[in-house]
Amino acid sequence: MNNQAYKSQFQTCPVTTSHEVKLNGVVKEPLLLTCRWPENKPPKAVVIFCHGLGAGGQDYAELSTELAANGYFVVHPTFPDWIGAVAAAYPDLGIKLDANNRFAWLNAPKVREQMFKILHSPSYWMERTLIVRQLLNGLDAVLNSTCGRPKQPIPTAIAGHSFGAYTSQLFAGAEIDVPNKGKRQYKDKRLSAAILLSAQGRDQQGLRDGSWDQMTGPVLNVTGTLDGGAKGQDWHWKCEPYHLAPAGDKYLAVLDNADHYLGGMTPDDPNSGIPNQSQAVTQLSLAFLDAYLLDDLAAKLWLAAISDHIGDCKLLFEKK
Template sequence: MPSAQPKGRESVHAVSVEGAPLTQQTCKARLAGQSHEFTLSAKTLSGRLVPITVFAPLESGRYPLAVFSHGAFAAPDRYRAMLAPIAAAGFIVVTPMHIDSEDFDDDIPPTQSDIWLTRNADMALALNPPSSITKRLSDCGLTIDQERTVAIGHSYGALVAQLTAGAKAIESADALTDRRNLGVSAVVGWSPPGPMPGVITKQGWSSLAVPALTITGTKDVFPGFVDDWRSHTTSYENGPSGLSSLWVGEGVDHYFGGMFGREKPADAVSQRMFEQALAKSLEFLEHGVNVANPCLLSDPIQGETRSEK
């Protein structure tokens, strides 16, 4: 199993939004602030060392916790375009690097069983940040409000995040395993997988216990693995009524044209759709942690669909 080597990187991000000036109460305006980033390592209960990247607001204060699980083979820093703005808007984002990340230079790849178990252990660690993280935050004048916690994930990581919110996977002898964390009050899944043999059935999402937002697009496919983008809406279609929301972008693929995960210059349409999806995510998360004055969401643009059930 890989050993973690922290990068020791620390940086500040300024996020800009194109277009006319926005009022302070819009979601996009809140996402356009600055955030602080640092990387260190923490140990799981088994003693495994996990690299963890933290994105946090620049202004001192007490902020809700957002834990994030990246997609297969990816790494936290490939989601900077998503996570740095969420931190700037008022969340402390804690994101572990899972053992399947390509950033680990290992001769022997981990087994699927090891990936599954350690990803869930990583999220448990992020949900209860150790003193190495809380002290580093304290040095910056920051405190985690763990009574206000949300989960976010992309692709395989979206499923891992949804498990913390009450979705149930098949882990042994067709038995459903409850990995819910009672502190999680909302979850956002960017392109969560559909049913996976031996992992989760469509009924697995019926036990989601908190508001859940699913984000996908009409080009969110992987031929031979996900042939129909609608598979990504399974968590919405089978989630409980009154708790399930869906965002769909026309022409949006698995990485929003390269905005995150598999980064590359994205075209203007992909960037615009990403801004809309991110604004919806922030509005959803703020309601999830009962922000006193949640941000205002702009009207949908052409090609954007928002649904609730």
Template structure:
């Protein structure tokens, strides 16, 4: 697709598709959303939800992406409120690792997932895979793009990137861990990232009114993934947006403190255009870049823009 499709497209969704997950303590539940078309070679987005959410959330993104020709795979992580894992559960300190393993398990089991939806088998393009996520989910997704966790001595930990992933969308991704609040430093040791090796092309989305309780810095904290990662990155800064970025978690999500349908629509358009461009085969990249360039130009020329876009 070279342009964003504004015509309503039927989307099919299946849940829960259950993947066996030995050692996790819970089988992995996944929601699959796909366009109800006969198109083949569909690109794939694996989406990681924020803290406490589940595969049932982020419909404004999953529905839109599926309508634009993507297959969207949404695992439910162990921190989901739908699972009710108690804080004292022995898995709790390792949930951040389980989250990363969940995304990789989804990639490992693409055959099983596509066979679970009637008419979807054989239609996934395994050469065009992106990861995306919001908040903690963005941190989870970023590790597959090359971000690493620093240990107590500031040394980058293991490389958990995945060569199957060739693009990413990181929504409200937290920044460097050098100015965490005492609570965050004590309870979230994994919030000490290094973006030096996050080389995979990605669109980073931040709100300029997103004041986190986990850092002593201001909203610019959420621009660190763009500032401190290598090139092939884009940064969409949304004016007035808080952590929910206008309401991406759900159409009527109680957590949304800055409800703004126009802002959500902009995120839908730009993320879809970016992913179509970033995931396009090399021999069709010039034509598929059309929607991304057009979307970037439209935002730049808007007399009353909802945000600004930077590209490096």
């Protein structure tokens, strides 16, 4: 059990947010980013956060803000599978964007069908990898235009939820089979750790036996007992990135009675509002980042002390 809340050694501070950061690169138009960083303090590390299917770079604000308040520069790209881009690409679907209910498409059968096709379309997988690579290549420019480029290089992690967890595990070293192109791997040595929130297992999106053999770096894999995959898989499938990766700095957290949204990481989540779950995700994420981006011994000890609870959140917790 671990009833002691994790507290970073970084003194929390106000957060600056910008939704207008632009980065030129390989895509047709400048890449628009949402960035958050600690106000009046240099960031200690960078987190690239990848959104899920239909979501966008402005989502996950609560988790992002908490990480930024604790010293991280958090950057959110928006990918072509966000619902606004899908609405523009497929006008016949008649998607009506609702700022107060960004996930209304979940209740529209034709839109859900199209989104399912997008999720399983290799062109969308590849577009995400191009954008993340573009961001990594231009990260110094992004830092320079926001908080200012740090005097010394700082480490970077990648994190993501759902489709974003898929993107994250690709950059952490997961190998996939791309139809008509064969095996592909996107592991990037500029990334020091990865957080996978509701990730994917075998037999979907090119993942299969052996996909995780080269995922050798630190990884935090989080899911819930009410979570599941796009093809009806249960939560055990969501644990495969942990179980099938080599041992060494790997963590698995399965939150009891948590669904796909893990307690709600942003008010836009359809099933948000379970604070003990969302707080557990935040504390796990922050401790993991402190442990493996900053080599913080206190963070590693806090992770090592977890057994079956984080505060009031019951969970299954494993490490290898």
